[in-house]
Amino acid sequence: MQNDFINKLNAYSVLYAEDEDGIRNNIKEILEHLFKEVTCTKNASEAYIKYLENNPDLIITDIKMGNETGIDLVKKIRKSDSKTRIIITSAYTDLEYLLQATELHLIKYIIKPITQDKLMEALESFVNSYNDSKIYNLIPNWIFDSSKTLVSNGKEEFTLTKKENNFLKLLISKNRIITYGELETNIWDEDSIMTANAMRLFIKNFRKKLPKDFLKNIQGIGYKLVRD
Known part of the structure; x- marks a missing residue:
């Protein structure tokens, strides 16, 4: 597996619902090495409660769990949430299950054994x-998610302001020094002035949310990222 792929997974949380203890424990062990947070449940009712409590980025659920089904769980979630990613696992290849699953906007349908x-x-x-x-x-174990406006190192998450989010995207996309002029033109609000003090405070707060020594000041010119 590529480190890039694992680093990306490490920025997310997952909820896993499976009623068979052996399968649940085995998959849980794998997930705990990949995700920043893993929650496991034995049935659909408990899974829905944990979903409401934890707001996971990904849900992995078995279809058949006692008298409950993962399909019912997903349908309940989809009534108000179309964004949470969901993967269904099942020992069934029954066409009816597959057809129901296709209507639930799933990431994947995994046929057991997993x-x-x-x-x-x-x-x-x-x-x-x-x-x-x-x-x-950004660097190993550090992720920038521009859609969520946050930076994560796997242990902590730092929420970015709109200016910080836009500046980091600009630094990454250009992959060069961003001049003070570009910073003012592209990042600063039109109704405010980028004074020297305002810029210093902005950079000071921004650096607290980045890897150490990641943002370098090029004296008299601007800023660039240091990834080595």
Whole structure:
């Protein structure tokens, strides 16, 4: 597996619902090495409660869990939430289940047994689903998610202001020194003036949310990112 892929997964949380203890424990062990936060449940009712409490980025649920089904769980979630990514696992290849699943906007439908290859393929689809929102790797273990306006190192999350989010996107996309003039033109509000004090305060607060020594000041010119 590529480090880039693993680093991206490490920025997300996952909820896993599976009633078979052996399967749940095995998959949980894999997920805990990949995601920043893993919550496991044994049934759909408990899974829905944990979904409301934790607001996970990804839900992985089995279809058949006692008298409840993962399909019912997903339908309940989809009544008010069309964005949370969902993967369904099932021992069933029944056409009825498959047809119901296709209407629920799933990332993947995994047929059991859940091999590591199948799981990783599904997780890769999960990561790729964020392509439009642009997730960037800053340095190992540091992720910038421009859609969520946050920077994460796997242990902490730092919420960016609108200016900070736009500035970091500009630094990454240009991959060169961004001059003071560009900073003022592209980042600063039209109704405010970028004074020297305002810029210093902005940069000081911005650096607190980035890897150490990641943002370098080029004296008299502007700023650039240092990734080495």
